[in-house]
Amino acid sequence: MDTDQGVSLVSQGDQLERETWTKLQPYLSKYEVVWRMLVVPLRIPDSIYLRSGINADLERFAMNNYTAYLNITRALSKIESNADDLKYAEEIWANLQRAVEVAKKAADAFSKVYGECTRKDIKINTQQLDSAEASVKVYRNRLHDPIPATLKDEHGTRLIPKRDKLEKYSLWTKVMYDCDLSDFVPVESQLRDDFFRVCSSLQDLWAQIERLSQDLLQNAEYQRRSAAPASFGGELRYRIIDQDSSSVATSSVPNSASGSFNLSDSPPAASDSLPLWFKSGILPK
Secondary structure (H helix, E strand, O other): OOOOOOOEEEEEEEHHHHHOOOOOHHHHHHHHHHHHOOOHEOOOOOOOOOOOOOOHHHHHHHHHHHHHHHHHHHHHHHHHHHHHHHHOOHHHHHHHHHHHHHHHHHHHHHHHHHHHHHOOOOOOOOHHHHHHHHHHHHHHHHHHHHOOOEEEOOOEEEEOOHHHHOOHOOOOOOOOOHHHHHHHHHHHHHHHHHHHHHHHHHHHHHHHHHHHHHHOOOOOOOOOOOOHOOOOOOOOEEEEEEOOOOOOOEOOOOOOOOOOOOOOOOOOOOOOOOOEEEEOOOOOO
């Protein structure tokens, strides 16, 4: 069951999601499915922002899920742009590792909500996530060491030692004077392989969450915790400070990234329970 079928990341996502989803969808199609089922109902209608007072574990799930997506998009962008000629590829592996780490936190948050609402113990299988993390962190951990030496072949392709050869080439002079090319692999090829592996592990996680959510969405306790409206973009409308000006916009989806807010110049009155970026309106009960 995929709720809010008319809602899409291309039209109702934040700026990052709108700009990247067409490219990322082939790798992460389940992200949008889970987003529709669990995140959209937490949002203020016609806004990218989460409502005030929602369940903390559901908010943690949404935050970690989005952070995983953000890091995947950044990793792919750096790979495709050949950022810094891939000399600092360990920074891209850091994005991939962070995507896995926060995805596991999202799994924990979801499992907690599911267990408390259904009174059933579940254990999301994170074997693929664990395996992907173990692979990418081998290169990512080079961030803690001196910058590794890399080679360029006769075609200008940058090479890096294979995972099991990193220690052998820990010294620059070992690469310069005593290298065996069979110990090396193109940096871009390795990055893309790891990108696909991380995406596959995320897809596996979201497929599990999708299956479990089919029953969870009908659970009375879950409905109470999420206080979900009947559908995205219902009868109520809210007036929100536009992200690019001080004017007030209605029935619009701001383009900025989730977690990035414009604050009003003056704080609300003590009796005003609305967050600073919320101009006027009545919060859902």
